[in-house]
Amino acid sequence: xxxxxxxQRRDDVLEVTKAGDALTIDGVAFDFSALPDGATIPxxxxxxxxxxxxxxxxxxxxxxxxxxxxxxxxxxxxxxxxPLIDPPDGVIALPADLAPSIPDPAEEEPANVDG
Numbered sequence: 001x002x003x004x005x006x007x008q009r010r011d012d013v014l015e016v017t018k019a020g021d022a023l024t025i026d027g028v029a030f031d032f033s034a035l036p037d038g039a040t041i042p043x044x045x046x047x048x049x050x051x052x053x054x055x056x057x058x059x060x061x062x063x064x065x066x067x068x069x070x071x072x073x074x075x076x077x078x079x080x081x082x083p084l085i086d087p088p089d090g091v092i093a094l095p096a097d098l099a100p101s102i103p104d105p106a107e108e109e110p111a112n113v114d115g
Contacts, residue, residue, distance in 0.1 A: 001062045003084040005095070006052050010069035014050060016092040021062050025050050032062055068094060 001021065017024040021033040025048055032055060035041065041055040053065040070078045074097060081095045 001064075001084075001086060003087065003092070004053075004063070004065040005068040005081040005083070006065050007068045007070055007074065007079055007081065009072065010067070011071070012069050014067070014069055014094060016050075016066065016094065017090065018087055018092055019089050025066075032057075032064075035062065071097060073097075 001018070015026055021035070022029060022031040024030075028048065030046060030048060030051075032041075035055065035057045037057050037060055039057055043053050046055060050067050051064060052067055055062070055064045057063070068078065068081055078095045078097055084092065084094075087093075
């Protein structure tokens with residue numbers, strides 16, 4: 001399986017799990033195991049907002065493109081992700097940036113205003 005990633009500025013989080021030629025995308029299963037070699041499912045035919053472009057089987061290997069959501073200032077790895085080639089079964093580790101940490105106001109020390 002080759003998964004190309006199409007970065008897009010979004011605040012959603014995407015979770016993808018792989019089991020053979022089946023993907024579970026945000027809890028919805030899509031089984032592509034019946035797609036024969038040389039066949040294509042045209043873009044828009046799979047009812048999933050995260051899949052863009054066609055789903056194809058080329059030389060026995062499944063090829064598809066997923067939207068990769070990212071925040072306002074993505075790193076190079078997220079803005080220009082490499083394809084995921086033969087990811088193992090299980091949760092797919094998608095490129096992501098760490099969320100910025102927002103300090104807890106209760107943990108901040110009060111300013112010394114007495115000088």
